[in-house]
Amino acid sequence: MEQGQDRPATAAEIRRWRRYLADERAEANVYRDLARRRSGEEREILLALAEAEGRHEAHWRHLLGDQVGVPRRGAVRTRFLGFLARRFGSVFVLALAQRAEARSPYDADADATETMAADERIHEEVVRGLAARGRHRLAGTFRAAVFGINDGLVSNLALVLGIGATGVPAATILFTGIAGLLAGALSMGAGEYVSVRSQRELLEASTPNPASRSVLSHLDLAANELTLVYRAQGMSPEKAETHAREILRTVAIATGPVGVKKTGGLAPAVDEHEAIGTGIGAATSSFCFFASGAILPVLPYLFGFEGITAVIIAAVLVGLALLATGAIVGLLSGGPPWRRAIRQLIIGFGAAGVTYLLGLLFGTSIA
Known part of the structure; x- marks a missing residue:
């Protein structure tokens, strides 16, 4: 086997490459196992991470050539991570995966390409983002x-x-x-x-009165006092005026509480009462x-x-x-x-x- 096509690979290099190969294979399996327990966008992201680990695996296979040898098992911590991913797939597993990505040795290894080292850095941020979703939920x-x-x-x-x-x-x-x-x-x-x-009582005091929606169609378009509502909620004068005119244009087309509600009206975008619980x-x-x-x-x-x-x-x-x-x-x-x-x-x-x-x-x- 030649490293860089100019000299044979040493026994130490072959052992290291085999270890990297085993770790990449194990990490790809972790992401696939996590993906099986998710759906939608998170599933797609995890499968894309597994595919990237597969590209890294191919790099080490190429360097090893006919020295690949018998497939080895990944590091103990990676296998443990896989065990957790198959059985739980929770935010705790993602947090562990985030730490695993942060420990990548490729930055200091001349046999790993710059692209691979960059991939591992980005993988850490991707997993951090997925873990952050779970942290936010709980x-x-x-x-x-x-x-x-x-x-x-x-x-x-x-x-x-x-x-x-x-x-x-x-x-x-x-x-x-x-x-x-x-x-x-x-x-x-x-x-x-x-x-x-x-x-909850403070939020209720700050929630717009539903009866106020019914008068929107009668507002003076020239005076546009609805602008004052949005300025009082913290919008800049320009943004408040633009938003108010959009609301009033919609009301002119579809008058009534339903039409107003669909465009936002005076109501907050998020049900904060639901967010804080009972x-x-x-x-x-x-x-x-x-x-x-x-x-x-x-x-x-x-x-x-x-x-x-x-x-x-x-x-x-x-x-x-x-x-x-x-x-x-x-x-x-x-x-x-x-x-x-x-x-x-x-x-x-x-x-x-x-x-x-x-x-x-x-x-x-x-x-």
């Missing part, structure tokens, strides 16, 4: 889940450790933990309900998310553990949960999962550690 729910669970984990661990460090009986710690769970969850639910209801739904979600986190520090006491043993078990359970939520945040944000996990752990344990030390300072003994 942004509200995910944010509520992460904040709710973490608030429950940290606040109730801090409460349980602080009270436990004073040396009170285990039963007191248990009831304190349950009270903290209920108080925190109810407070979160009530706060979320008030927040969402207030937001107060009851938000309150219920916040209650459940907080409670699911706050129950973990209480579990050792529910099962009869006491003293330092219960403290250690509670800290381990909460620590694992903090690492998990931090890693999930990292995956969705496209950042290193382990860094987000460690950050979450340090923040949570830092807050709980302060109350534990205060309990030791003002109490008697944990044992």
Whole structure:
């Protein structure tokens, strides 16, 4: 086999090319598996990415020639990504794929063409865009889940450790933990309900009166006071006048609420009421998310553990949960999962550690 047609390829180069070939094949399969779980434009984009990986695969096949050898398996992380893609196909898989594209070695490899290196950079942005769609779809729910669970984990661990460090009986710690769970969850639910209801009421106050649409056909075309409506909504005078004249021209052709509604009329383009959800739904979600986190520090006491043993078990359970939520945040944000996990752990344990030390300072003994 010749590299660049001027010298035989070394054994190290052949091994590297075979590894690249296997990785490209595995990455193309990941995108095909993801495409099977999607439809429409997203499916077309994923299949186009698989086709591009196929072109890269052909490049390494050409360099290897008759040295292709037995087909190898891709890197462990790529095979794991394929496993997730076949079974889940969620935004988490896209976030992992985004990180995989960012690790491409082609920039520093003379045997990869500049086009291939550029492709990998662009693939990262394409996958980032697809992942961003998924992040946007679950942004509200995910944010509520992460904040709710973490608030429950940290606040109730801090409460349980602080009270436990004073040396009170285990039963007191248990009831304190349950009270903290209920108080925190109810407070979160009530706060979320008030927040969402207030937001909906503000939106309702800002929504145009439907009765105003019926008078559009009677407006003075010369004065065109409809322009003032759009200027009040933030449009520039020129844009407001142009938009108002378009609305009035349409009204002249098809008078009535239906005709106005089709062109936009006075109504907002997006149903923001639907986007923010309902107060009851938000309150219920916040209650459940907080409670699911706050129950973990209480579990050792529910099962009869006491003293330092219960403290250690509670800290381990909460620590694992903090690492998990931090890693999930990292995956969705496209950042290193382990860094987000460690950050979450340090923040949570830092807050709980302060109350534990205060309990030791003002109490008697944990044992």
